[in-house]
Amino acid sequence: MEFLIFLQKYRVGIVLGLTLAISAVWVPGFVSLTTFSLGFDRGSTVGLVAIGLTVLLIAGKIDLSVGSVFALSGIVAIMLQPALGLWPAAVVGVLAGAACGAFNGLLSVVFKVNSLVATLATMLIFRSIAHWLTDSQPMAGTDIMFSVRLAQIYFDLFTLRSALFLFSILLLHIWLSRTVSGRNLFAVGSNPVAAEASGISADRIAFLGFVFASAMAGVAGVLQSLAANTGSPVFGSEMTVAVIAAVVVGGTRIEGGRGSALGTLGGVLTIAALTTAMEFQSVPAYVQRVVAGLILILLVLFDRTVPTNRRTNSAVTAAE
Amino acid sequence: MAFKKTMFGAGTAALMLTAGWAQAQTVCYVTAADAHAYVTPANEAIDGRAAELGLEILSLSQNFDVQTGIEQMSTCIARGVDGIILWPLDPQAYIPGLARAQAADIPTILINSPMNEEADQFIVSFTGPDVYEEGEMAADSLNDAMGGAGSIVIIAGQAGNGTTIGRVGGFVDRLAEIGSGIEVLDTVNADFDQQKALVASRDLITRFGDEITGVYANDDTMARGFIDAWLEAKPDTPMPPIVGINGQKDAFESIRSGEMYSTIVQSPIEDGLLAINTMAEILAGNEVEARLPIPLTVVTSENVDMVEPAF
Amino acid sequence: MLVYGTLSSPVFLTTGNFVNVFTSMAIVGIVVVGMTFVLVVGGLADLSVPATIACGAILSLALQPAIGPVPAFLVAVALAGGCGLISGLLVGYIGINPIIATLGVGTIVLGIVESLVGGVIVYGTDPATAELVKSRVFGIPVVVLIFAAIACVGHFILSHTYLGRWTFATGGNYSAAEASAVPVRAIKAGAFVMTGLCAGLSGGLLGLTLQSARPLIGTGYEFSAITAVVVGGVSIMGGAGSIPRAIAALIFVQFLTNIMVLQGVRTPVQGFVLGLLIAVAVALDVALRRRSVA
Numbered sequence: 001m002e003f004l005i006f007l008q009k010y011r012v013g014i015v016l017g018l019t020l021a022i023s024a025v026w027v028p029g030f031v032s033l034t035t036f037s038l039g040f041d042r043g044s045t046v047g048l049v050a051i052g053l054t055v056l057l058i059a060g061k062i063d064l065s066v067g068s069v070f071a072l073s074g075i076v077a078i079m080l081q082p083a084l085g086l087w088p089a090a091v092v093g094v095l096a097g098a099a100c101g102a103f104n105g106l107l108s109v110v111f112k113v114n115s116l117v118a119t120l121a122t123m124l125i126f127r128s129i130a131h132w133l134t135d136s137q138p139m140a141g142t143d144i145m146f147s148v149r150l151a152q153i154y155f156d157l158f159t160l161r162s163a164l165f166l167f168s169i170l171l172l173h174i175w176l177s178r179t180v181s182g183r184n185l186f187a188v189g190s191n192p193v194a195a196e197a198s199g200i201s202a203d204r205i206a207f208l209g210f211v212f213a214s215a216m217a218g219v220a221g222v223l224q225s226l227a228a229n230t231g232s233p234v235f236g237s238e239m240t241v242a243v244i245a246a247v248v249v250g251g252t253r254i255e256g257g258r259g260s261a262l263g264t265l266g267g268v269l270t271i272a273a274l275t276t277a278m279e280f281q282s283v284p285a286y287v288q289r290v291v292a293g294l295i296l297i298l299l300v301l302f303d304r305t306v307p308t309n310r311r312t313n314s315a316v317t318a319a320e
Numbered sequence: 321m322a323f324k325k326t327m328f329g330a331g332t333a334a335l336m337l338t339a340g341w342a343q344a345q346t347v348c349y350v351t352a353a354d355a356h357a358y359v360t361p362a363n364e365a366i367d368g369r370a371a372e373l374g375l376e377i378l379s380l381s382q383n384f385d386v387q388t389g390i391e392q393m394s395t396c397i398a399r400g401v402d403g404i405i406l407w408p409l410d411p412q413a414y415i416p417g418l419a420r421a422q423a424a425d426i427p428t429i430l431i432n433s434p435m436n437e438e439a440d441q442f443i444v445s446f447t448g449p450d451v452y453e454e455g456e457m458a459a460d461s462l463n464d465a466m467g468g469a470g471s472i473v474i475i476a477g478q479a480g481n482g483t484t485i486g487r488v489g490g491f492v493d494r495l496a497e498i499g500s501g502i503e504v505l506d507t508v509n510a511d512f513d514q515q516k517a518l519v520a521s522r523d524l525i526t527r528f529g530d531e532i533t534g535v536y537a538n539d540d541t542m543a544r545g546f547i548d549a550w551l552e553a554k555p556d557t558p559m560p561p562i563v564g565i566n567g568q569k570d571a572f573e574s575i576r577s578g579e580m581y582s583t584i585v586q587s588p589i590e591d592g593l594l595a596i597n598t599m600a601e602i603l604a605g606n607e608v609e610a611r612l613p614i615p616l617t618v619v620t621s622e623n624v625d626m627v628e629p630a631f
Numbered sequence: 632m633l634v635y636g637t638l639s640s641p642v643f644l645t646t647g648n649f650v651n652v653f654t655s656m657a658i659v660g661i662v663v664v665g666m667t668f669v670l671v672v673g674g675l676a677d678l679s680v681p682a683t684i685a686c687g688a689i690l691s692l693a694l695q696p697a698i699g700p701v702p703a704f705l706v707a708v709a710l711a712g713g714c715g716l717i718s719g720l721l722v723g724y725i726g727i728n729p730i731i732a733t734l735g736v737g738t739i740v741l742g743i744v745e746s747l748v749g750g751v752i753v754y755g756t757d758p759a760t761a762e763l764v765k766s767r768v769f770g771i772p773v774v775v776l777i778f779a780a781i782a783c784v785g786h787f788i789l790s791h792t793y794l795g796r797w798t799f800a801t802g803g804n805y806s807a808a809e810a811s812a813v814p815v816r817a818i819k820a821g822a823f824v825m826t827g828l829c830a831g832l833s834g835g836l837l838g839l840t841l842q843s844a845r846p847l848i849g850t851g852y853e854f855s856a857i858t859a860v861v862v863g864g865v866s867i868m869g870g871a872g873s874i875p876r877a878i879a880a881l882i883f884v885q886f887l888t889n890i891m892v893l894q895g896v897r898t899p900v901q902g903f904v905l906g907l908l909i910a911v912a913v914a915l916d917v918a919l920r921r922r923s924v925a
Contacts, residue, residue: 029399038394045387062730111914112921114867116675116730118913120854124906131899136479136509140412144438151416228390228413234480238385241734254728279395285354285381286745286846293738300727300735354750355845383847514841515848522651523892552765553651 011299012250012266019270023277030280037153037162043272044165045220047265049243050250051168052216054264057247058176059209060189060256061108061115065100066217066243068126070236073097073218074225075133078141086143090222097218098211100126105210109203115210123240130233138232147229161223168216173261185209190257245296246271251303270295345403346376347599348396350389352407352432354381356512357541358566358588359407361631362432365592366405373600384478386410393417397424403599404428411436411482418442427602431595433482440610444602447594447612449586451483454616455490458563461582461618462502462534465561469501470533472560473524475546477512477538484509487538487565505531510542517545525553533560540564540571540583547579567619567630575624582620587630590614648889650772656885657778658833660878662856664785665829667877668822670860671789673802673869675729677826679718679737680856683711684849686744687834692753692844700760704839708831714740715827719820733823745846755842764839774836781829786874798822802869858905859884862912884908 007014023030049066056063077093084092100122107118141147153159158166176182185205187195192202225231244254250267252259271292278288349366352359363379370377378401382389386409396404397420404421408414408430415438421428422442430439432448462472474491477484488507495502505528510517517537524546525532537543543564550559559579564571567585574580591614601608619627662680669677687707694703714736721732755761766773789795800808801815809815830849838844863880865872884905891901 032398034400035398038398042391042394045391107910107914112917113910113913117857117861117867118910120857120861121906121909121913124854124902124909128899128902128906131479132903134480136899137485138410138412138480140436144412144415147416148419151420224387227416228386228410229415230410230412232386232410232413232480234478235387238383238388244730244734248731254731275391276395276398279380279392280378280399282378282380284379284746284750285383286742286750288742289738290742290746293735293742296731297721297727297735297739300731301721301725304725304727355745355752355847357752357843360751514843515837519655520892522655523889526648526651526889527893552654 007302011302012263012270015249015295015299016266016270016273019273019277023273023280027277027280030277034153035276037158039272039276040162040269041153041159042276043268044159044162045224046239046242046246046271047165047268048161048168048220048223049217049239050246050264050268051165051172051261052213053243053247054172054250054252054259054261055185056209056213057252057254058185058189058256058259059206060192061206061209062119062244062254063104063210063213064116064119064240065104065123065126066213067236067239068123068130069097069100069214069217070221070224070239071231071233072100072126072130072133073221074235075130075139075231075233077222078139078225078229078231079133081142086141086146086226090226093222093225094215094218097221098215100218101211101214102207104214105207108210109207127233127237134231134233136233138230138234141226141229141231144229147227150223150227161227164219164223169261169265172264176259176261186257188256242271245292249296249299251299253303344374344376345603346378346399346401347403347405347596347603348378348380348399348401349405350380350382350392350396350407352381352409353383357568358539358631360588362588362592365589366596369593369596373596375596375600375603382407382409384409386413390414390417393421397421397426400424401426403603405431405595405599407431408433408435409481411485412438415439415442427599429595429598429602432591434486435482445598445608445610445612447598447614448591449614449616451486452490454565454584454586455487455492456494457584457616457618458487458536458565458582459491459494459500460498461584461620462536462561462563463495463498463500465563465581466502466534471503471505471528471531472534472536473505473528473532474507475517475520475535475537475542476507476509477542479509484538491536502534510545512539512541514541514545517542518549519545521546521549522553525549530557535560535562537562537564540566540568540580543580543583544570544574547574567617567627569629569631572619572624572629575619575621578621582618585617585619585627585630586614589631650770650775652882652885652889653775654772656881657772657774658837659852659855659859660778660881661781661829661833661836662826662852663859663877663881664781664874665822665826666856666860667785667863667865667872667874668789668798668825669729670857670865670867671802671869671872672798672819672822673805674722674819674822675867676853676857677715677718677733677823677830678730678853679714679733679740680826680830680853681847681849681851682737682741682744683714683827683830684834684837684852685741685844685846686711686714687831688838688841688844688848689744689748689753689834689846691835692755692838692842693748695756695760700757704835707835708828711831711834712824712828715824715830716820718827719823722823723816723818723820729823741846750846752843752845753838755839758842760839761842764836774840777832777836781832782874782878785825789874794818794821799870802871804870858909861909864912864916866916867913880912 073093073096076096077090080089080092104119104122107113108115184200188202188205196202246267247264250263351363380392419442427444429444430446476488508520510520535546543562561581563581564583567583571583594614598608690707691704718733718736721727722729797813797818800813801818859881860877863877
């Protein structure tokens with residue numbers, strides 16, 4: 001039992017370790033600095049969005065519209081480049097993302113629409129605005145050389161994007177585990193009524209959670225558009241599922257009240273490592289999907305069936 | 321994290337030592353999708369020819385998602401392959417990946433779909449059909465069929481896709497250029513999907529009815545969707561002339577039966593073979609042309625029995 | 632809305648157009664019937680629908696040469712129901728969140744089906760089956776009749792049987808239902824089996840109509856189905872809703888889209904209107920319910 005609980009607690013780390021170990025043995029050329037830095041860079045786009053979603057899931061809400069926000073923010077950032085210049089346009093792009101989040105929050109918190117349905121609706125709305133703005137054509141930015149610079153690898157390890165991702169995870173970790181507002185977030189997610197009773201404004205936290213999630217999707221979208229020098233209405237259409245999978249593999253519960261920054265880091269890295277390793281071996285995409293799906297289901301199954309001695313707030317969620 | 325970095329560092333050192341192994345040359349092929357009427361035979365042609373040439377293919381499917389493709393470019397570079405064949409789904413977005421490949425001295429060629437001029441400096445060659453020219457050829461063909469006047473609907477592919485942009489752009493530009501009296505009633509996107517084309521066509525037929533005197537579909541699959549919708553709605557009215565692209569087997573049959581006016585044969589097998597052969601030339605150290613087109617043929621009822629369908 | 636449609640477009644009120652709309656609707660409509668059960672039982676949503684549709688379409692075509700068209704169709708639908716059963720067990724008996732369970736199961740199932748056929752497009756070998764599916768009885772397309780039959784059966788089960796009453800009880804108040812000896816776990820799992828079967832059936836019909844099936848054939852159907860169910864006033868929290876209302880909403884959405892197309896509204900705008908419609912419909916529903924409680 002002790003052993004199982006140990007497994008349970010560190011399952012993300014274990015799966016990540018196993019993935020890396022197996023890949024290192026079986027996949028020629030996997031263990032190299034280039035693989036690491038590029039794999040990390042690929043994970044960081046999903047990772048930045050995952051950070052936002054981790055917070056929102058802990059607060060007990062979900063956001064299906066992140067993929068559309070990702071595309072929309074990128075388009076805004078590219079579109080305004082000629083008028084505002086590169087950096088101000090990027091900032092406006094992120095703000096546009098945050099505004100989408102405020103709209104989600106409005107629907108979910110003020111009008112009390114279930115977050116799954118509300119963001120399903122806004123997923124359609126934001127995506128159609130993206131098509132509208134661009135007339136369904138990909139839109140080119142002004143400075144392609146900037147994109148090439150953005151893709152550069154520093155110290156053989158980091159791209160600008162992966163460094164930003166790592167830094168954000170660190171901040172998130174500190175926020176969630178060391179601050180009062182971080183703890184309040186868990187309280188709201190596991191039992192909003194009790195949280196309200198103890199003087200925490202559940203609504204305000206949920207609203208800010210939506211804004212944060214969309215702002216992070218905006219950051220990722222703007223970075224992606226800058227890196228590709230393109231704002232495209234079809235970007236991010238496959239993203240939402242990948243992000244939710246990464247966050248859940250990382251041990252965050254979709255019912256709220258539980259999750260961690262390091263878990264999300266583990267989830268993102270596991271999926272990135274797994275995909276890279278399988279692509280190295282030319283494993284067909286459909287087999288990759290089976291493996292990814294199995295890992296997702298098995299980890300969640302494990303989470304459900306092995307009893308834990310965790311903080312009580314998870315017990316409250318389980319009763320729900 | 322710190323531990324992991326050391327591990328990777330040690331691994332790299334070990335890898336450096338073993339990197340001298342002489343192995344078969346590996347070509348990374350970032351394809352558009354696994355399962356698609358056009359893409360699949362092209363993929364098979366590349367795999368088959370590569371085996372003959374003694375090249376190893378690392379085949380990665382983007383599943384029509386640009387983001388996935390961009391990330392797969394990174395995988396190819398990390399894997400340290402000898403060459404990359406990319407099937408671009410966006411005219412711009414892969415450029416940083418192409419630049420990275422160039423920095424790593426990996427020659428890259430594009431297959432099937434073009435990219436913008438900015439990409440030219442990073443690629444060795446682009447092999448494949450000229451989609452813009454296909455649009456122009458389709459315009460000429462439909463203009464002939466309709467005697468230079470009438471009103472048509474365009475059933476286009478995926479919005480924002482390079483092939484769609486070229487095929488629609490070439491078509492519309494050509495109509496204007498030859499001063500055709502053909503008027504475009506509406507353009508709808510049906511994503512190269514038969515079911516979507518069927519649904520969209522039903523609505524178009526209801527809306528415009530007999531006003532439709534001609535149809536241009538961006539591929540034969542979608543032309544089939546329109547034919548089905550027309551047969552359903554107006555089984556007794558003669559079909560307006562329909563022009564498709566790709567030259568599929570069932571399009572040939574439709575041309576024989578008079579349901580379709582013409583299609584443009586663009587062979588996915590030729591498409592795939594040209595790409596892998598070009599890559600083999602590059603790897604052998606030979607110079608290749610920057611632009612290598614595959615042959616295009618307009619097929620109507622006159623020559624339908626003399627031309628082989630593309631797939 | 633129908634009046635507006637009639638006034639604004641001369642072709643709107645023609646039999647041809649109506650047959651059109653209903654034919655387009657039938658495929659997604661069958662899924663809506665299953666999805667209603669999932670929402671009513673409090674199962675949030677079944678996101679494995681694209682996979683089960685593909686399962687139905689691909690297998691009913693791929694197995695044709697080996698075992699004949701009818702057995703192939705039945706096996707395909709049964710296997711799709713099997714996928715629903717796995718999701719159902721994970722959700723009902725183990726208590727995994729339905730979103731995650733159906734997402735995971737969907738990914739796995741689609742991957743397995745694709746590997747079975749080698750990841751390529753499957754073509755039909757028996758054109759007679761296509762003719763059968765496309766044929767009409769008294770001027771009504773066969774798919775529409777199948778849809779109507781499924782809808783009636785679904786409505787009967789949900790509104791006139793123990794099974795239906797238990798479904799409402801489970802979705803309305805899980806612990807109370809459990810206390811009054813309702814087999815809550817089985818009921819919850821059953822809703823997912825139902826959706827699996829429906830999606831498999833509609834996938835099979837889709838495959839036969841088109842005579843070709845690719846893995847992405849079912850993309851988007853899950854959201855269309857959820858849209859109809861939610862706009863039809865079925866609460867996503869479970870315990871309320873009915874199949875006629877969900878189908879009425881589906882018809883509403885279909886006619887709305889139809890009118891927009893007839894008016895030449897561009898595709899992106901249609902998505903915008905649809906999204907807005909969902910948001911407003913549900914927000915109104917919530918507001919009205921709150922008022923009636925107070």
